[in-house]
Amino acid sequence: MxxxxxxxxxxxxxxxxxxxxxxxxVLALLGENGAGKSTLIKILGGAQSPDAxxxxxxxxxxxxxxxxxxxxxxxxxxxxxFNLVPALTARENIVLGQEPRGRFLSFxxxxxxxxxxxxxxxxxxxxxxxxxxxxxxxxxxxEIAKALALDARIIVMDExxxxxxxxxxxxxxxxxxxxxxxxxxxxxxxxRLDEIFAxxxxxxxxxxxxxxxxxxxxxxxxxxxxxxxxxRKLEDEFPPRRTRPTQSAxxxxxxxxxxxxxxxxxxxxxxxxxxVALTGLVGAGRTETARLIFGADxxxxxxxxxxxxxxxxxxxxxxxxxGICLLTEDRKAEGLVLGxxxxxxxxxxxxxxxxxxGFLQQxxxxxxxxxxxxxxxxxxxxxxxxxxxLSGGNQQKVVLxxxxxxxxxxxxxxxxTRGIDVGAKYEIYLLINQLAEQGKAVLMISSELPEVLxxxxxxxxxxxxxITGEIADAAAATQQAIMELAVK
Amino acid sequence: xxxxxxxxxxxxxxxxxxxxxxxxxVDTIYPVGxxxxxxxxxxLVAAYGDSTEVMVxxxxxxxxxxxxxxxxxxxxxxxxxVHVLLAxxxxxxxxxxxxxxxxxxxxxxxxxxxxxxxxxxLQADRLQALASEVPALRDVKVHEPRxxxxxxxxxxxxxxxxxxxxxxxxxxxxGMTMVIICAGIDLxxxxxxxxxxxxxxxxxxxxxxxxxxxxxxxxxxxxxGVLMCALWGMGSGIVSTYFRVPAFIVTLAIxxxxxGLAFTLAGSPEGISIDSAFLTELGTGRTxxxxxxxxxxxxxxxxxxxxMTRTRFGRYIYAVGGNPEAARLSGVPVKGILVMVYAAGxxxxxxxxxxxxxxxxxxxxxxxxxxxxxxxxAVVVGGTSLFGGEGRIVGTLVGALIIAxxxxxxxxxxxxxxxxxxxxxxxxxxxxLLEQLKKxxxxxxxxx
Numbered sequence: 001m002x003x004x005x006x007x008x009x010x011x012x013x014x015x016x017x018x019x020x021x022x023x024x025x026v027l028a029l030l031g032e033n034g035a036g037k038s039t040l041i042k043i044l045g046g047a048q049s050p051d052a053x054x055x056x057x058x059x060x061x062x063x064x065x066x067x068x069x070x071x072x073x074x075x076x077x078x079x080x081x082f083n084l085v086p087a088l089t090a091r092e093n094i095v096l097g098q099e100p101r102g103r104f105l106s107f108x109x110x111x112x113x114x115x116x117x118x119x120x121x122x123x124x125x126x127x128x129x130x131x132x133x134x135x136x137x138x139x140x141x142x143e144i145a146k147a148l149a150l151d152a153r154i155i156v157m158d159e160x161x162x163x164x165x166x167x168x169x170x171x172x173x174x175x176x177x178x179x180x181x182x183x184x185x186x187x188x189x190x191x192r193l194d195e196i197f198a199x200x201x202x203x204x205x206x207x208x209x210x211x212x213x214x215x216x217x218x219x220x221x222x223x224x225x226x227x228x229x230x231x232r233k234l235e236d237e238f239p240p241r242r243t244r245p246t247q248s249a250x251x252x253x254x255x256x257x258x259x260x261x262x263x264x265x266x267x268x269x270x271x272x273x274x275x276v277a278l279t280g281l282v283g284a285g286r287t288e289t290a291r292l293i294f295g296a297d298x299x300x301x302x303x304x305x306x307x308x309x310x311x312x313x314x315x316x317x318x319x320x321x322x323g324i325c326l327l328t329e330d331r332k333a334e335g336l337v338l339g340x341x342x343x344x345x346x347x348x349x350x351x352x353x354x355x356x357x358g359f360l361q362q363x364x365x366x367x368x369x370x371x372x373x374x375x376x377x378x379x380x381x382x383x384x385x386x387x388x389x390l391s392g393g394n395q396q397k398v399v400l401x402x403x404x405x406x407x408x409x410x411x412x413x414x415x416x417t418r419g420i421d422v423g424a425k426y427e428i429y430l431l432i433n434q435l436a437e438q439g440k441a442v443l444m445i446s447s448e449l450p451e452v453l454x455x456x457x458x459x460x461x462x463x464x465x466x467i468t469g470e471i472a473d474a475a476a477a478t479q480q481a482i483m484e485l486a487v488k
Numbered sequence: 489x490x491x492x493x494x495x496x497x498x499x500x501x502x503x504x505x506x507x508x509x510x511x512x513x514v515d516t517i518y519p520v521g522x523x524x525x526x527x528x529x530x531x532l533v534a535a536y537g538d539s540t541e542v543m544v545x546x547x548x549x550x551x552x553x554x555x556x557x558x559x560x561x562x563x564x565x566x567x568x569x570v571h572v573l574l575a576x577x578x579x580x581x582x583x584x585x586x587x588x589x590x591x592x593x594x595x596x597x598x599x600x601x602x603x604x605x606x607x608x609x610l611q612a613d614r615l616q617a618l619a620s621e622v623p624a625l626r627d628v629k630v631h632e633p634r635x636x637x638x639x640x641x642x643x644x645x646x647x648x649x650x651x652x653x654x655x656x657x658x659x660x661x662x663g664m665t666m667v668i669i670c671a672g673i674d675l676x677x678x679x680x681x682x683x684x685x686x687x688x689x690x691x692x693x694x695x696x697x698x699x700x701x702x703x704x705x706x707x708x709x710x711x712x713g714v715l716m717c718a719l720w721g722m723g724s725g726i727v728s729t730y731f732r733v734p735a736f737i738v739t740l741a742i743x744x745x746x747x748g749l750a751f752t753l754a755g756s757p758e759g760i761s762i763d764s765a766f767l768t769e770l771g772t773g774r775t776x777x778x779x780x781x782x783x784x785x786x787x788x789x790x791x792x793x794x795x796m797t798r799t800r801f802g803r804y805i806y807a808v809g810g811n812p813e814a815a816r817l818s819g820v821p822v823k824g825i826l827v828m829v830y831a832a833g834x835x836x837x838x839x840x841x842x843x844x845x846x847x848x849x850x851x852x853x854x855x856x857x858x859x860x861x862x863x864x865x866a867v868v869v870g871g872t873s874l875f876g877g878e879g880r881i882v883g884t885l886v887g888a889l890i891i892a893x894x895x896x897x898x899x900x901x902x903x904x905x906x907x908x909x910x911x912x913x914x915x916x917x918x919x920x921l922l923e924q925l926k927k928x929x930x931x932x933x934x935x936x
Contacts, residue, residue: 296817320819334817337810339877348807349818351800358799402818 004053006039013039014209016053021154024183026176028190028200028217030229035206035421037189041156044187045077046070057154076147077156082139086132090114090125090142094149117145122178123171136282137168144175155179156187161195162418165281165447166483173199191419192448193222205229226422238454239426241433243273250308251441252324252410254293257302262288264465266302270410270441275432277456277474278445280486285465286445287329290412293443294326295319306410320349325403329414329445331392335399338388342380343369345387346402353405372401377427393424400431411435414445429455449479461485497922498871498886505893509641513900517638518602520551524633525558528599529566532631538567540596543588545573545581545604552601559599582609582618589624598630605632646896648779654892655781655847656681656840657859658885661866662792663721663833665884667735668867670809670829671876672728675739677837677863679746680720681856684713684841686750689760689851701764713845714838720746721834725827735830743860750853759852762845771846781843788836793881805829810877858909865912866891868919891915 006014014036021027031037042048044055046067055062057073064070070077084093091107091114099105111127118124118141125138125145134142140160147155161169176186176199190196196203196217203220205212205228212228226237249272257266263285270276278286292299295313304313311322319326328334336345346369347354354365369383378397380390387398396416403411413432417425432455436442446452452459452474459471461482469485471477519527532542544559546552553574560570573584589595600610608614610630619625640646651658660677667674691709692701701709724742728735754760773780796802807815808825816822844855870887872879894915898908 294817315821316817317819317821326817328817333811334813337807337814337877339810339873340806344803344806347803348815348820351803355800358801360798360800360803362798 004040004043004055005051006036006043006048014043014050017206017209017211019044019187019204019211020214021185021187022201023153023185024180025201026180026186026188026199028188028196028203029206030189030196030203030225031206031421035229036209037206038158039209040206041077041158041187041189044070044075044154044156046075047077071150071152074151074153075156076150076152076154078140078143078147078158078160080158080162082143084131084139084142087130089128089130090134090138090145091127093131093142094127094146096146098149113149114145117148120148120178120182121145121175123175135168136163137165137171140164140172141175144179152184154185154187156189158189159191159419160188161190161192163282165283166449166486167281169195191421193225194450196225197222229422237422237426237450239430239433241275241436243437244457249273249439251306252293252443253305253308254289255303255305257289257292257304258300259288259292259297260300262465263292263299266462266465266467268460268467268470270443272409272441273436273439274457275436275442275444275455277452277459278443278462279447279449279452279459279482280462280468282447284462284486286462287414288465289462290326290414290443290445293319293412294324296326320406320408323406323409324412325349325406325408325410326412327396327399327403327414327416329418331395331399332388336387336395338386340387341384342378342387342390342398343383345398346372346405349402350405368405369401372404376401376431393420393427396420396424396428400428408440410441410443412443412445415447416444417446417448417451449482452482453477453479498869498883498890501869502886502890502893505890505897506641509893509897509900510639512897513639513641514637515640516635517640517643518635519633520555520601520603522554522558524601525555526562528631528633529559529562531634532563532597532599533566533568535631536568536596540568541592541594542568542597542599543571543573543585543595544599545575545584545607545610546600547603548574548576555601578608581607585609585618585625586622589622589628592624595624595628598628600630600632602632602635605630641897641900648782650892650896651782651785651889652779654862654888654895655785656844656856657862657866657891658785658888659788659840659843660833660837660859660863661870661884661888662788662881663836664863664867665870665872665879665881666792666796666805666829667833668864668872668874669805669876669879670826671812672735672826672830673739673864673874674721674724674830674833674837675736675860676720676724676742676746677833677840678856678859678861679743679750680717680834680837681841681844681859682750682853683720683746683753684717684838685845685851685855686754686760686853687716687851688713688842688845689762690753692762692764692851693760696763699763701762701767703764703766706762706764706766710842713842714835717838717841718831718835721837722827722831724834725830728830729823729826747853754851754853757853759848759850759854761850763849767846767849771843771849781847784839784843788839789881789885796881801825801828806877858912861909861912861916862891862895865916865919868916868923871923873923874920 004014004017017036017040019040029037039048043050046064046069049065055064062073064073085096091110094114094117095110114127121141121144123141125134125141131139131142160172164172179186188200200217202214202216203225204214207229250269251272252270255267257263266289280286291297293304295315295318304311306322313319313322332338343365347365354361366383372378373380376397378401379394387395390398416428420428432442432444444455456474459474459477459482460467461469463486471481532540542563544556546556556572560572563570571588575581575584598610604610615625615628664674664677688709691712692706695701695705695709720742724735724738727733727738751757770780775783804820804825807820808822812822845851866888867884868874869890870883872883894911898911
């Protein structure tokens with residue numbers, strides 16, 4: 001790809017980006033949110049047309065103006081939100097759109113085809129399970145098989161590891177290595193720098209729609225990569241905290257929490273001023289535990305104590321009243337009402353405070369929001385901007401603001417930095433520290449081990465619904481130690 | 489400009505519709521009323537001078553009396569002699585003329601309105617014939633107020649009529665807006681209007697035992713109708729939220745049940761008539777010149793607009809419609825709100841039923857047929873998203889006006905009610921399609 005340019009009303013998304021991909025190569029595409037990565041791969045995948053620039057494949061100029069054209073040129077893009085039909089089986093999804101014309105479908109032939117593709121990948125998925133019953137990792141394998149079924153020579157993966165557990169990421173890397181050996185080229189997009197060191201051959205970094213540079217992976221360090229992405233030196237990835245937790249004051253105490261197979265006999269404490277990380281593989285029951293504490297799901301048994309007093313929490317309403325708040329993993333589905341404005345989202349849990357006799361006091365609402373916009377440096381066009389039009393980092397800040405206004409004593413973060421660029425991540429870490437410094441009890445769920453190690457005072461590890469281990473001194477912990485507990 | 493059209497498309501449509509009707513209904517207007525009377529008087533003074541002898545001949549209705557009174561006071565103030573004759577049939581006109589004219593030597597003119605010009609005794613040849621008996625009538629001319637051309641659509645009477653006839657639709661549309669903002673739907677409104685009407689009538693019948701119903705008793709009957717509809721609404725809310733049956737199915741079932749119940753309770757397809765001064769006043773009376781149903785409507789629209797934009801509960805409704813899970817995790821009592829919204833929709837439907845009952849002074853099980861179609865059309869045309877989370881009461885007001893104007897126009901054009909169903913069906917489809925197109929265009933504009 002040479003000199004790719006693309007503008008949208010008000011934004012120049014790409015300004016002359018070049019991208020070169022060798023055969024059988026893994027190229028990592030790096031950049032903060034809004035740097036233009038998504039636009040670039042959408043152009044490659046034919047979902048959008050460039051304003052200028054050319055694409056050459058195997059030395060010949062290719063005009064790619066539709067996803068079908070991209071397919072013909074052997075390009076497959078696996079987007080973050082998969083393109084699978086949930087009710088159809090893995091097999092049916094793989095052959096979707098390639099069913100034979102003019103004769104009946106042959107299940108046997110289709111199954112053989114699916115099996116052959118799974119063999120090429122090296123991992124098999126039950127071809128007869130409906131896709132909605134598959135795990136995220138399995139769905140990804142189906143997507144890859146589907147790409148191979150179309151004879152893809154170039155596969156673009158947009159944040160493929162975002163929803164995978166560390167072990168599943170390992171599996172993905174094996175697949176990528178296998179594809180590589182078959183001469184297939186891969187563009188790999190990820191925010192996780194560790195992964196890039198593990199699999200990429202070269203790295204191209206985008207910033208503000210421009211190409212900052214392309215380097216071989218051997219020439220880069222973690223710090224230099226971040227520097228290229230952010231355009232300035234970051235002092236430290238994780239800011240230091242000024243206070244230590246006081247040992248005596250227990251903020252949140254959970255005992256014998258149970259819900260079906262998902263959460264089994266979970267008990268732990270979070271002290272005031274303490275940041276406790278809850279980690280483990282995806283599906284280990286971390287999010288489920290958080291939802292039980294918050295009253296979002298009904299628990300089979302278990303007690304929740306706040307500051308030594310047992311509380312009856314049967315709904316998020318109860319939890320909020322008692323000073324617990326939960327910043328959910330999925331901001332778009334659970335954290336925000338995308339069709340409402342920033343102001344309306346901000347006020348949603350706080351309306352009792354902002355109203356008298358049921359009537360809203362919008363002046364107080366606006367004043368409070370303005371305070372947070374300034375404090376958290378939320379970039380919004382106005383209080384009435386729709387939440388759905390904000391970038392990931394700013395959305396997370398709005399969610400943060402709405403809960404900070406609650407002055408909750410227990411704050412639960414579920415994957416607080418997922419899909420957020422490096423700069424905004426740092427600000428969120430600062431805030432987590434600030435909350436701890438104010439003496440709040442902070443529970444942080446995270447799959448990113450560097451984040452867990454960098455932020456937590458204490459680490460809890462979950463596996464198959466149980467807490468399988470606790471690392472009391474997070475400063476001395478290693479990723480290996482955590483992983484051992486996580487797969488026990 | 490583009491954005492203005494996006495946001496206020498329905499207003500533009502309404503204006504265009506009104507313009508169209510304005511042009512299509514231009515007709516010669518023959519005014520009757522005080523203003524026309526004064527104009528006619530000035531015309532006569534100009535023609536005959538100050539001391540003329542005029543006879544005013546009109547019918548006996550209130551507006552004709554006012555007209556005659558205006559002619560007289562205007563003429564008398566400039567020194568003319570005026571005699572007013574109120575006649576109910578041609579014979580009286582003739583007799584009155586003869587009586588009046590035979591006693592005097594001279595008479596200049598007869599003033600009447602356009603309808604009066606057609607009366608037999610006032611025709612030129614008949615007057616000539618009379619003149620042989622009564623000499624004073626020899627040179628008498630008959631005058632009427634000046635006519636002019638004006639769209640009949642834009643007469644005060646018609647505009648008020650457009651809204652008054654559809655006041656039930658307007659009122660139900662408020663509740664439907666809330667329900668649709670919650671990403672729900674209520675198909676039972678038309679049938680509930682009928683059920684409310686029948687229930688109100690039956691209770692009134694029981695209470696009154698053949699006598700006219702007293703005002704407090706009638707108020708209680710109306711309250712019973714409203715309450716019953718609120719309970720039905722609450723029922724659909726509970727079944728659709730707590731048991732997760734799609735609202736579409738629940739309210740479809742209630743639509744059938746309520747209509748059947750209305751006919752069963754009424755016992756006959758004819759309405760049960762109610763004799764109540766309060767009801768008559770509510771349905772046909774005016775306050776400060778505004779028909780009472782419209783007054784009720786104005787109050788409800790203002791209140792619900794404030795409710796939706798300025799209260800906590802209103803804000804919650806938008807949140808629940810936009811993303812119920814996010815709302816729940818923000819501590820919003822989602823299920824409670826949904827049930828309350830359906831109940832409020834039911835109550836408003838009940839109130840609309842009471843007003844329909846009042847307008848017809850009878851509890852008729854055939855009332856409200858097809859209302860669900862018109863109401864949903866009004867809400868959707870008003871810009872409320874069928875996917876929930878978006879919509880404004882003001883938008884619904886405009887949407888309902890559009891529906892009312894189209895309805896009025898179709899009636900004026902003599903389109904029958906079956907063809908009207910086709911039009912409203914198409915209208916809903918067009919509005920829903922337009923919403924999708926807007927979304928698509930918006931996505932393309934803001935794609936990144």
